[in-house]
């Protein structure tokens with residue numbers, strides 16, 4: 001209860017902060033972009049991880065102003081970079097279920113001047129098992145701007161292959177649980193192979209999450225995985241720590 005009340009005020013009180021985690025091409029090592037990950041610095045409780053407060057924000061509705069802040073802040077930041085890196089923003093199912101989210105994306109792109117092609121929205125499988133038709137409509141509108149859509153935490157949710165076929169995804173993000181088991185478990189490796197084959201068939205790049213070691217990255221290279229993200233490539237850090245990489249043009 002206390003947390004929900006605090007959450008509604010977190011944006012105004014400037015307690016929210018974005019961290020940026022690099023996404024790279026597996027074969028060339030080239031930086032492709034950054035995923036933004038939200039942090040909440042609570043004045044009394046200290047830093048609260050999103051895994052704890054996002055579900056509460058979704059339940060009480062505060063995810064709408066918070067999500068709007070995240071989107072605007074991320075786009076504004078990326079628009080100042082002197083490069084064409086993508087910026088990947090997580091979109092909550094509650095945001096996608098809100099009729100105005102496509103308008104919001106459009107407005108923020110106009111306001112910040114960010115090229116739509118540089119914005120990617122990450123959506124989990126659970127987002128699309130609710131009101132499918134409505135979600136599909138909203139995603140189509142957003143994609144029409146030139147924004148791309150990634151399916152997040154793939155392999156852990158409940159969506160069928162039919163859902164995957166029907167939805168207009170531009171990228172599959174393989175859940176990090178597969179990476180943590182890839183060396184010990186032949187089954188995990190087999191599933192990774194199957195998802196990479198699926199990506200090739202659908203002509204959609206696959207990004208492996210949670211890459212923590214050189215040997216995991218080597219496996220991905222062997223298997224022909226397109227992109228990777230994880231502590232081995234870079235931890236989520238405040239924007240000051242990626243300034244050199246993004247070479248601000250200001």
Ligand code: G
Nearest residue numbers: 036037038049050051054070090091092236
């Ligand atoms: O950074 P961390 O590993 O604690 O993130 C945990 C979870 O919180 C991840 O599943 C991530 O997708 C989610 N998350 C992080 N930032 C945001 C955000 O800005 N919006 C939403 N909806 N989810 C986020």
Ligand code: G
Nearest residue numbers: 037152153209210211212229230231232236
């Ligand atoms: O669900 P989502 O993919 O958005 O979750 C991203 C979360 O994963 C963030 O909270 C981030 O801190 C965490 N994360 C990023 N890279 C790694 C990694 O290499 N290992 C682990 N264990 N977590 C990671």
Ligand code: NA
Nearest residue numbers: 035090122152
């Ligand atoms: Na994500």
Ligand code: MN
Nearest residue numbers: 152153173209
């Ligand atoms: Mn994920």
